[in-house]
Amino acid sequence: MSREQLVEMTRSLVAHGAADTMEYADEVVRIPASAYTDDALFDLEKRQIFRRLPLMVAPSCELPEPGDYKAMDICGVPLLLTRLKDGSVGAFLNMCKHRGNPLAEGTGNATRLMCGYHGWTYKNDGTLIGVADPKDFGAIDKAAHCLTRFPVYESAGLIWATLDPKSELDIADYLCGYDGLLDAFGFENWHLFSQRTLAGPNWKTAYDGYLDFYHLPILHKDTFGADFYNRANYFAFGPHQRLSTPSKFAIKVSGDDDQQMDLEAMSDDELPYEVLVQGVWTIFPHISIASFYGGGLRGAMISQLFPGNRVGESYTTQYYVMAEKPEDEDSIKAAHEQFDFLEIVVRDEDYKTGKRQHEALQSGLLDEVLFGRNERGGQVFHQWVEKLTNASNAELKDIFAREMAQAAE
Numbered sequence: 001m002s003r004e005q006l007v008e009m010t011r012s013l014v015a016h017g018a019a020d021t022m023e024y025a026d027e028v029v030r031i032p033a034s035a036y037t038d039d040a041l042f043d044l045e046k047r048q049i050f051r052r053l054p055l056m057v058a059p060s061c062e063l064p065e066p067g068d069y070k071a072m073d074i075c076g077v078p079l080l081l082t083r084l085k086d087g088s089v090g091a092f093l094n095m096c097k098h099r100g101n102p103l104a105e106g107t108g109n110a111t112r113l114m115c116g117y118h119g120w121t122y123k124n125d126g127t128l129i130g131v132a133d134p135k136d137f138g139a140i141d142k143a144a145h146c147l148t149r150f151p152v153y154e155s156a157g158l159i160w161a162t163l164d165p166k167s168e169l170d171i172a173d174y175l176c177g178y179d180g181l182l183d184a185f186g187f188e189n190w191h192l193f194s195q196r197t198l199a200g201p202n203w204k205t206a207y208d209g210y211l212d213f214y215h216l217p218i219l220h221k222d223t224f225g226a227d228f229y230n231r232a233n234y235f236a237f238g239p240h241q242r243l244s245t246p247s248k249f250a251i252k253v254s255g256d257d258d259q260q261m262d263l264e265a266m267s268d269d270e271l272p273y274e275v276l277v278q279g280v281w282t283i284f285p286h287i288s289i290a291s292f293y294g295g296g297l298r299g300a301m302i303s304q305l306f307p308g309n310r311v312g313e314s315y316t317t318q319y320y321v322m323a324e325k326p327e328d329e330d331s332i333k334a335a336h337e338q339f340d341f342l343e344i345v346v347r348d349e350d351y352k353t354g355k356r357q358h359e360a361l362q363s364g365l366l367d368e369v370l371f372g373r374n375e376r377g378g379q380v381f382h383q384w385v386e387k388l389t390n391a392s393n394a395e396l397k398d399i400f401a402r403e404m405a406q407a408a409e
Contacts, residue, residue: 006184006276007268009235009242014263016246022231023246025376030368033361035382036202041389042311045203046075048389049285050307052396054153054160054171056287057081059302059319061157061192063089067111069124071104074306077163078102079150082124085111091152091161092126097145122147155179157187158283168393173400175283176238177407184277185289185300191325193299194339198347200314201354203286203307204385209350210280210288210303211377213245219353223345232279234377238403239384243377244279274298282377284384294338297331298323301342312358316351318342 016022035041051074058070063083070081071094078094080103094102096115103113103122112129114121121130126147131137151162153171156179160171172179200206209215213232216224232243248264252272263275274291281289286305293299302319320339326332360366371378391399 002180003184003276005181007271009244010263010271010276011268013233013244013246014248016233017248018264021246022374023233023376024373025371025379026373028373029371029379029382031371031382032368033364033366036205036358036369037311037362037364039311042202042307045385045389046307048391049385050075051077051163052167052169052393053285053388054151054162054169054174055285056158056283056304057091057161058159059157059190059192059321060089060154060159060188061190061321062107062195062319063159064192065109067109067124068107069104069110069113070107071102074163079161079163080104080113080147081152081159081161084125089152089154089159090125091150091159093148093150093165095148096120096122097128097147098131103147156182157185157190158182169397169400170404173404174238176240176400176403178237178240178283181237181242182281182283182289184273186273186323187300187321190300190321190323193320193322193326193335195317195319196343197315197317198343198351199308200305200316200351201358202312203305203314204382205354205358206305206314206316206351207282207286207288207381208378209354210282211241211243211381212375213243214372214375219349220345223341223349231374232377234380236380237407238400239284239380239388240282241284241377241380242279242281250275250278282381284381292338292342294320294322294326294331294335297326297335299335299338301339303346312355312362316346318346 058081063070063081066083066085068083072079080092080094082090084090094104096103098118098120101115101117103115111124112121119132122128126149128142128145131140148165150165151167151171153160214230217226217228217230229245231245233246235242250261250263252259252261288303289300291300299320299322302321304317306315308314326335
């Protein structure tokens with residue numbers, strides 16, 4: 001993790017805040033409205049993006065102990081994550097090699113997983129160790145029938161997997177060094193406090209909101225307040241982006257008292273990590289990370305977005321993770337209140353609006369939507385969606401090799 005990079009970004013935000021300016025995109029960008037409503041494009045995006053690119057599938061604290069596992073379905077692919085004895089993570093196709101029945105559901109802890117259909121048994125590293133009634137079944141090479149492995153990568157307290165077992169795209173290259181900055185959160189030592197899943201609109205409609213501060217004092221006037229900031233500067237690392245409001249001030253949370261810090265008056269060494277990671281961090285194509293405080297305890301909401309079965313549907317799992325596990329009744333209550341508040345903001349404001357927006361776009365009477373010069377995050381996101389949807393596998397590998405090389409310069 002480069003503290004110097006984080007300080008450099010913070011100083012840029014402070015300078016813009018002091019000057020009452022922000023960074024603008026070169027021009028207003030127009031996106032075809034059909035990009036949100038076309039069924040064929042939606043299916044192509046699921047294949048080319050969600051079933052081909054690395055996805056952040058879990059925070060590390062969701063599988064903290066050896067033997068922990070998690071089963072999930074992503075765009076029709078059954079995925080099984082396991083925490084192995086040596087502390088590493090395995091990612092597998094959640095299908096028994098006998099007839100394809102899923103081995104696990106939900107979450108749990110087991111060093112062995114038995115298929116509930118015929119009793120074939122696997123170690124949690126994917127090794128087939130038992131075939132029921134082997135004399136009756138017939139000769140089989142168990143080593144040739146282990147679970148199908150997916151590429152997996154764990155860094156900065158987050159777990160990525162690629163849902164293509166033949167993928168040659170290096171996950172570290174895909175992240176363009178971004179995980180080194182995310183490491184500043186310290187998620188590998190955090191606690192998973194709570195989680196839930198919400199239904200949302202088209203996945204791009206939903207994701208647009210995470211990249212947009214422009215709407216905050218309007219849509220969220222009754223929750224965040226009408227005087228909430230609506231400007232954001234953007235920092236890009238390949239397709240991944242951090243957005244944060246340009247300001248020379250930050251709030252220091254200490255117990256029940258909030259204190260305003262003048263960042264312009266502080267030295268680089270005095271800037272706390274909470275300030276260096278403020279704002280919203282997005283991991284393409286489907287993750288948003290934002291810091292919050294429940295009862296004075298540092299936390300973050302990690303929003304994990306996936307397309308649904310139809311073009312106008314998505315679902316988002318919200319993970320509320322905390323730097324310290326709340327122990328007393330008041331702290332636990334305050335953390336729940338913070339998480340419940342965020343549910344209202346996303347479900348009743350962002351996603352409710354997104355669903356209405358999508359229904360209107362499906363009329364076909366609006367040809368295009370606009371992203372202003374002050375909405376560069378959305379512009380960059382849609383440019384990367386189009387670029388990666390249309391890229392071949394060979395081009396995909398080259399794209400991120402170049403991005404990684406540029407990040408290393």
